[in-house]
Amino acid sequence: MTQIKQTLAELVSIDSVSLRSNAEIIDYLERRCEAMHLITRRFPYKDDHGVEKINLIALTADTNEVELALVGHSDTVPYDPNWPEATNLTERDGKLYGRGSCDTKGFIAAALTAVEMIDVAKLKKPLALVFTADEEIGLRGAKKLAEAKPLRARYSIVGEPTSLKPIRAGKGYSLAEVIVRGREAHSAYPALGASAVFRAARLVNRLESLAAQIQEDQHEAFDPPYTTLNVGLIHGGSAKNVLAGECRFTLEWRPIPTQSSNYLLNLFRTAIQEETHRDPGFECEVDANRADSGFETPPDSPLIKLLEKLTGVESGTVAFGTEAAQMMLLGSEAVVIGPGDIREAHRTGEFVPVSELEQCAEVLRESILELL
Numbered sequence: 318m319t320q321i322k323q324t325l326a327e328l329v330s331i332d333s334v335s336l337r338s339n340a341e342i343i344d345y346l347e348r349r350c351e352a353m354h355l356i357t358r359r360f361p362y363k364d365d366h367g368v369e370k371i372n373l374i375a376l377t378a379d380t381n382e383v384e385l386a387l388v389g390h391s392d393t394v395p396y397d398p399n400w401p402e403a404t405n406l407t408e409r410d411g412k413l414y415g416r417g418s419c420d421t422k423g424f425i426a427a428a429l430t431a432v433e434m435i436d437v438a439k440l441k442k443p444l445a446l447v448f449t450a451d452e453e454i455g456l457r458g459a460k461k462l463a464e465a466k467p468l469r470a471r472y473s474i475v476g477e478p479t480s481l482k483p484i485r486a487g488k489g490y491s492l493a494e495v496i497v498r499g500r501e502a503h504s505a506y507p508a509l510g511a512s513a514v515f516r517a518a519r520l521v522n523r524l525e526s527l528a529a530q531i532q533e534d535q536h537e538a539f540d541p542p543y544t545t546l547n548v549g550l551i552h553g554g555s556a557k558n559v560l561a562g563e564c565r566f567t568l569e570w571r572p573i574p575t576q577s578s579n580y581l582l583n584l585f586r587t588a589i590q591e592e593t594h595r596d597p598g599f600e601c602e603v604d605a606n607r608a609d610s611g612f613e614t615p616p617d618s619p620l621i622k623l624l625e626k627l628t629g630v631e632s633g634t635v636a637f638g639t640e641a642a643q644m645m646l647l648g649s650e651a652v653v654i655g656p657g658d659i660r661e662a663h664r665t666g667e668f669v670p671v672s673e674l675e676q677c678a679e680v681l682r683e684s685i686l687e688l689l
């Protein structure tokens with residue numbers, strides 16, 4: 318087995334599902350980094366369940382400011398216990414199967430291999446390896462780093478399966494829960510109450526109009542080229558012959574990076590106010606509990622130009638959230654790239670093609686030598 322496959326096999330053998338502590342995989346990564354004479358710094362925190370999570374930064378110099386950061390998340394999504402390959406990397410037909418092989422342990426194995434191939438003592442500018450926790454459950458680890466700011470990086474290469482296509486922009490991700498209240502009454506006498514379901518339906522109608530309205534603010538780099546929104550869940554009422562006392566729904570939207578998360582939220586709040594004028598008993602609560610920003614690096618950034626040259630692939634955009642947004646908050650021009658296909662991630666049978674894994678290590682090695 319080649320060195321890079323061996324590294325990936327070791328990473329996959331450590332169960333690092335987001336639910337568990339990632340201490341074991343961080344210990345492994347720290348040992349690997351120390352063997353390369355990197356300086357390691359741990360940033361532990363307790364998650365919402367009191368479980369210890371650790372972000373790890375490994376540096377080629379004793380500094381808080383680096384020229385380049387390679388960023389990979391150490392956690393994975395859960396796996397089916399009946400999938401024997403999940404923690405036992407298995408090669409078949411040029412593909413390596415296992416949980417995290419593509420999202421994102423393949424990138425981490427490539428990054429370790431790339432740094433091992435170069436003489437870090439000869440680098441003129443500092444390099445950081447950044448390993449985060451809890452990416453799969455809302456980019457929590459990266460958000461901790463973005464708040465604490467233990468590092469600034471001029472450029473960041475963030476690992477995610479993109480089939481080695483450089484990604485220079487991503488949409489944001491926002492979420493709100495909407496709770497509409499009514500007054501219960503026997504459905505034979507509707508005048509005695511107020512239906513929360515009818516009220517919620519009016520808001521959902523307003524949102525459908527807003528979805529069309531926000532299409533006017535366009536960002537051509539994306540498909541579709543505007544902020545999208547979705548009401549994915551709705552639940553209300555207690556019985557068919559009772560006016561509903563409460564109705565809840567989720568509002569999810571993915572803002573283009575040139576638009577703040579609050580833009581849609583403010584339009585929605587205005588719509589709620591108008592409904593309240595029309596129906597004075599109208600009662601509604603909006604719990605906006607997530608607003609992950611998007612990211613965008615200019616197409617002429619030296620980082621983007623370099624990765625386009627090294628991969629031979631034109632840069633693009635994605636409609637899902639990545640840690641590139643947090644690296645931007647840490648001062649970076651960022652690009653997202655990695656071996657494997659995002660459509661293979663999060664599934665039983667997740668795999669990474671060996672050829673892409675090896676090419677990724679080479680792209681990272683050349684990126685380090687060009688930029689540092």
Ligand SMILES: [Zn+2]
Binds near residue numbers: 421
């Ligand atoms: Zn991932």
